[in-house]
Amino acid sequence: MKEPLTNKQIIFLIFSYIVGYGIISLPKNIAEELGTGGWISIVIGDIIIIFSAFLFTYLAKTFNNKTIFEYSRILTGTFISYCIIFIISIYSISTATVITKLTCETIKLSFLINTPIWALTTFMLIVCFYTLLNDIHVLGRIFEIFCLVFIIFALILDIAIFSQGELTDIKPFFLLDVKGLIKTLPKIIFPFVGIELLAVIPMDFKKENKKVFRYILGILVLIGIVYILNVESSISVMGVDSIIHYEDARFASIRRIEIDALQFLKRLDSIFIVAWLLSTFGTIVLSLYMAVFLLNKLFSRINRNIIVFILIAIVFILTLIPTTMDMLRQALDYVSYLGIGILLVMPILLSIITLIKKHFKKI
Amino acid sequence: MDIINDSWIKKTKELGITTRYLNVGDTEIIILYIQQITDRNILSLNIIKPLLLCQKKAITIDKVINTIYIDDFYTDTKEKEIINYVLKGNSVIIITTEEKYIVANTLKIEKRQVQEPNIENTIKGARDAFNENYNDNLSLIRYRLKDPKLRIDELTVGKRTQTTVAVVYIKDIANSHLVGTIKDKISKIDIDGILESSYIQKFILNNSYNFFPQSGIVERSDTACANILDGKVIILVEGGNLALVVPKTFIEFFDTGDDHFDNTFISIFSKFIRILCIMISLFLTSLYVAVVSFHSDILPPQYIISLATSRATVPFNAFLEAFLMETVAEILREASVRLPKQIGPAIGIVGTIVIGQASVSAGLVSPLLVIIVSLSIMSSFATADYSITNTIRVLKFLMIIVTSVFGLFGFTMGVILITVNLCSMDSFGVSYVAPLSPLNFKALKNLFISDVHLSKKRPEYLKTKDDTRQ
Numbered sequence: 001m002k003e004p005l006t007n008k009q010i011i012f013l014i015f016s017y018i019v020g021y022g023i024i025s026l027p028k029n030i031a032e033e034l035g036t037g038g039w040i041s042i043v044i045g046d047i048i049i050i051f052s053a054f055l056f057t058y059l060a061k062t063f064n065n066k067t068i069f070e071y072s073r074i075l076t077g078t079f080i081s082y083c084i085i086f087i088i089s090i091y092s093i094s095t096a097t098v099i100t101k102l103t104c105e106t107i108k109l110s111f112l113i114n115t116p117i118w119a120l121t122t123f124m125l126i127v128c129f130y131t132l133l134n135d136i137h138v139l140g141r142i143f144e145i146f147c148l149v150f151i152i153f154a155l156i157l158d159i160a161i162f163s164q165g166e167l168t169d170i171k172p173f174f175l176l177d178v179k180g181l182i183k184t185l186p187k188i189i190f191p192f193v194g195i196e197l198l199a200v201i202p203m204d205f206k207k208e209n210k211k212v213f214r215y216i217l218g219i220l221v222l223i224g225i226v227y228i229l230n231v232e233s234s235i236s237v238m239g240v241d242s243i244i245h246y247e248d249a250r251f252a253s254i255r256r257i258e259i260d261a262l263q264f265l266k267r268l269d270s271i272f273i274v275a276w277l278l279s280t281f282g283t284i285v286l287s288l289y290m291a292v293f294l295l296n297k298l299f300s301r302i303n304r305n306i307i308v309f310i311l312i313a314i315v316f317i318l319t320l321i322p323t324t325m326d327m328l329r330q331a332l333d334y335v336s337y338l339g340i341g342i343l344l345v346m347p348i349l350l351s352i353i354t355l356i357k358k359h360f361k362k363i
Numbered sequence: 364m365d366i367i368n369d370s371w372i373k374k375t376k377e378l379g380i381t382t383r384y385l386n387v388g389d390t391e392i393i394i395l396y397i398q399q400i401t402d403r404n405i406l407s408l409n410i411i412k413p414l415l416l417c418q419k420k421a422i423t424i425d426k427v428i429n430t431i432y433i434d435d436f437y438t439d440t441k442e443k444e445i446i447n448y449v450l451k452g453n454s455v456i457i458i459t460t461e462e463k464y465i466v467a468n469t470l471k472i473e474k475r476q477v478q479e480p481n482i483e484n485t486i487k488g489a490r491d492a493f494n495e496n497y498n499d500n501l502s503l504i505r506y507r508l509k510d511p512k513l514r515i516d517e518l519t520v521g522k523r524t525q526t527t528v529a530v531v532y533i534k535d536i537a538n539s540h541l542v543g544t545i546k547d548k549i550s551k552i553d554i555d556g557i558l559e560s561s562y563i564q565k566f567i568l569n570n571s572y573n574f575f576p577q578s579g580i581v582e583r584s585d586t587a588c589a590n591i592l593d594g595k596v597i598i599l600v601e602g603g604n605l606a607l608v609v610p611k612t613f614i615e616f617f618d619t620g621d622d623h624f625d626n627t628f629i630s631i632f633s634k635f636i637r638i639l640c641i642m643i644s645l646f647l648t649s650l651y652v653a654v655v656s657f658h659s660d661i662l663p664p665q666y667i668i669s670l671a672t673s674r675a676t677v678p679f680n681a682f683l684e685a686f687l688m689e690t691v692a693e694i695l696r697e698a699s700v701r702l703p704k705q706i707g708p709a710i711g712i713v714g715t716i717v718i719g720q721a722s723v724s725a726g727l728v729s730p731l732l733v734i735i736v737s738l739s740i741m742s743s744f745a746t747a748d749y750s751i752t753n754t755i756r757v758l759k760f761l762m763i764i765v766t767s768v769f770g771l772f773g774f775t776m777g778v779i780l781i782t783v784n785l786c787s788m789d790s791f792g793v794s795y796v797a798p799l800s801p802l803n804f805k806a807l808k809n810l811f812i813s814d815v816h817l818s819k820k821r822p823e824y825l826k827t828k829d830d831t832r833q
Contacts, residue, residue, distance in 0.1 A: 131779070148802075270771060
C-alpha cells in the first residue's frame with residue numbers, strides 16, 4: 001500500500017529546495033540593484049523559472065517515470081550522460097556545503113557566538129544524514145509538513161512586519177530600470193535556483209502526476225509572492241537606503257519590530273529563526289538528495305546508506321576549510337551560476353535533442 | 364480406543380487432568396477434565412447425570428450426544444489431540460468402544476465483570492470496557508455490530524500458552540491487503556507464550572525501535588466498534604483486557620470517542636487543546652532552557668527582569684535546573700503509578716510540598732520552572748491514547764538536551780529529528796502522518812470535526828473497499 005509521490009508532495013519538495021538560505025539576504029540583493037521596484041525583477045525571475053520548469057516537465061513527460069539519469073543517456077549517450085550526472089552531483093555537493101557553512105556562520109554570528117562552527121555543522125549534518133537515510137517518499141511527507149509550517153510562519157511574519165512598516169518606504173512601486181534589470185538578470189534567477197530537482201523525481205504522467213505542471217505553476221507563483229512579500233515587508237520597515245547595508249537584511253528588519261499587543265511574544269526573532277532554519281534545512285537535504293540519488297544509480301552496487309555517509313563526510317570536511325563570510329557569499333554566487341547553467345542550459349539542450357529525435361522517430 | 368491405558372491415564376494425572384469413569388450399561392465411559400477451569404455444575408448436571416440416568420445396555424457416541432445437555436460440542440478422532448482439548452478447558456467424553464470422542468465446552472474461568480474503563484475515560488461514551496475474558500470481549504463487539512460481514516478470524520499463538528488471537532474486521536470494508544498482512548504476521552509469530560496484546564504489538568510492527576506507537580490501544584468496546592466501522596482492524600488477545608487497533612496514524616491519537624458525541628465546535632476546540640497540550644508537554648521546558656541560556660533577547664525587557672529576579676538565588680544553570688526538575692517529576696509520576704491506591708495521594712502531597720514549596724523556598728529552582736514543569740506534566744495526560752504519553756515523556760528530555768547545547772538552533776533541529784522520525788514511519792502501509800502528509804483536506808477536516816453527520820466518507824488513506832458511510 002505504499003503511496004506514490006503526489007503532486008502536492010512534488011511541489012512542496014520544489015518549494016523547500018528553492019526557498020532556503022537566500023531569503024535572509026534577498027531584500028538586500030533586490031533593493032541594492034533595483035530599489036523599490038525590485039519586485040518586478042522577482043516577477044521576471046519567476047517567469048524565467050516557469051519556462052525552465054516547463055522544460056523539465058516536458059522531458060519528464062516524454063520519458064515517463066524516468067529521471068535525468070535515464071533520459072540523458074537515451075538522448076546524449078553514456079559519456080555525456082555521465083558528465084551531466086557528474087556536474088549535477090558536484091553542484092549539489094557544493095550547494096549543500098556552501099549553504100551549510102553559511103547557515104552555521106549566520107547562526108554563530110547572530111546568537112551562538114561561543115559555539116564553534118564545527119559543532120554546529122556536525123549537528124546539522126547528523127540531522128541531514130538521518131533524514132537522507134529515507135527515500136523520496138518520506139522526504140515528500142517531511143517537506144509537505146515543513147512547507148505548510150514555513151508558509152504559515154512567513155505569512156505571520158509578513159503581516160506583522162507590514163503592520164509596523166511605512167508605506168512610503170516601498171514607494172514608488174513602479175520604478176523600472178531596464179538597464180539595471182538586464183545587468184542583474186543572472187542575479188534575478190539566483191533565488192529561484194532549485195527547480196532542477198524535477199530532474200531527479202520520477203513522475204507518472206499516466207496516473208498520479210497527470211496534472212503536475214499546473215501544480216508546479218501554482219507553487220512557482222506562490223514562491224514569487226512569498227519573495228515579493230519578503231522583500232517589500234523588509235523594505236517597508238528599514239527603507240532602501242538602510243537595508244542595503246545589511247547582509248542579513250530580513251533578520252535585521254525583523255529585529256527592528258516589536259508588536260506590543262503580543263506581550264511576551266512581541267519580538268518575532270524566534271519565529272523567524274525556526275522558519276528560516278526549516279527552509280535552509282530543506283535546501284541542504286534536497287541538494288544532497290540529488291547527489292545521493294544520481295550517485296546511487298551510478299554506483300548501484302554500493303549501499304545507499306554508505307553513499308549518504310560518504311557525501312555527508314565530504315560536506316563536513318569541505319565546511320572545515322577556513323573561509324570568510326565574503327568568500328562564502330562569493331562561492332554561493334559561483335554555485336548559483338552553475339545552478340543557472342543546470343536549470344536553463346541543460347533542459348534547453350536536452351529538450352532540443354528530444355524534439356529532433358522525436359522528429360526522426362528515434363524515441 | 365487404543366490410547367487408553369494405565370500409563371496414559373497416569374500421564375494425564377501428572378498434567379492435573381481429572382478422570383471420571385462411568386458405567387452406562389455394559390459400556391465404560393471416561394470423562395477427562397481439569398477441575399480448575401471446568402464448570403463442574405454443568406459437568407455434573409448436564410453430562411454425568413443424564414448419562415447415569417440413561418437406561419440402555421449398550422451406548423454409542425450418537426446416543427451420548429443425544430443424552431447430554433451441552434450446546435457447544437464436537438467430535439474428533441485424533442487421539443493425540445485429547446490432552447490439548449482438555450488443557451483448553453473442554454471436557455472430553457471417551458466411549459472406550461468407539462474411535463470417536465466428544466469434546467464438550469465446559470470452560471469456566473474466574474473473571475472480572477465488565478467494568479468501567481481505566482485508561483480510556485469518557486463522559487458521554489459507553490462505559491463497558493474490555494476485561495480479561497476473551498468471550499466477553501467478543502460478545503461486546505458482536506452485541507454492537509450485528510453486521511453479517513463482521514469477521515472474527517481466530518489464530519493460535521504461543522507454543523506453550525496456546526493463546527487465541529482474534530483479528531476482527533468487517534469483510535467488505537477493511538482493506539484485504541491489510542487484513543492479510545496482519546494475519547500473516549501473527550501466524551508467523553514463534554514464541555513460547557503470549558500473555559497480553561502488547562506482545563502481539565511488538566511482533567507485528569515493522570520497526571520496534573521507533574519512538575512512536577504504530578498501533579492504538581482500545582479499552583472501550585464502542586471505540587473498538589467505531590474503529591472497525593472506519594475500516595480498521597481490531598486484534599483481541601485471550602487474557603488481555605486491551606485490544607489493538609491498526610492502522611493508527613499520529614493525528615488519530617488526538618481523537619477520543621467523546622469527540623464524536625459532543626457538539627462539533629466543542630470537539631474541534633478539544634482537539635486543538637490536545638494538540639496544544641502535546642506541544643506544551645514536549646517543547647515548553649526546552650524553550651525555557653533556550654530562552655534562559657541563549658536567547659534572553661527574544662523576550663521583552665520586563666519579562667527578562669522578572670525571569671532574572673526569579674532565578675537570582677538558583678545555583679544551577681538552566682539546563683541542570685530543568686533536567687533535575689523534570690527528573691523529579693518523572694520519579695513522582697513513576698512512584699504514583701506503582702503505589703497502592705490507598706497511599707497514592709500521599710505521594711502527591713509529598714511531591715507538592717517537596718517540589719512546589721521546599722525547592723523554591725530553598726532557592727534551588729525558580730518558581731517559573733515549577734509552573735512550567737507542572738504544566739508540562741499536566742499536559743502530557745491530555746492525550747486521548749495513553750501509549751503516546753510515554754513517548755512524549757522521553758522525547759521531552761531529548762529536546763531539553765539538544766536545546767541546552769545549541770539553543771534555538773538545537774531546538775529546531777530537535778523538532779526536525781522528531782518530524783523525520785514521524786514521517787519515516789508507516790502503520791501497516793499507511794503513512795503515519797496521514798492525512799497531513801499526503802495532504803488530504805477532507806480526511807483532515809473529518810478528523811477535526813468528528814461529526815458523524817458530516818463525515819460521509821471513510822478516511823481515504825485507509826484505502827477501504829467501501830468508502831461510503833452515508
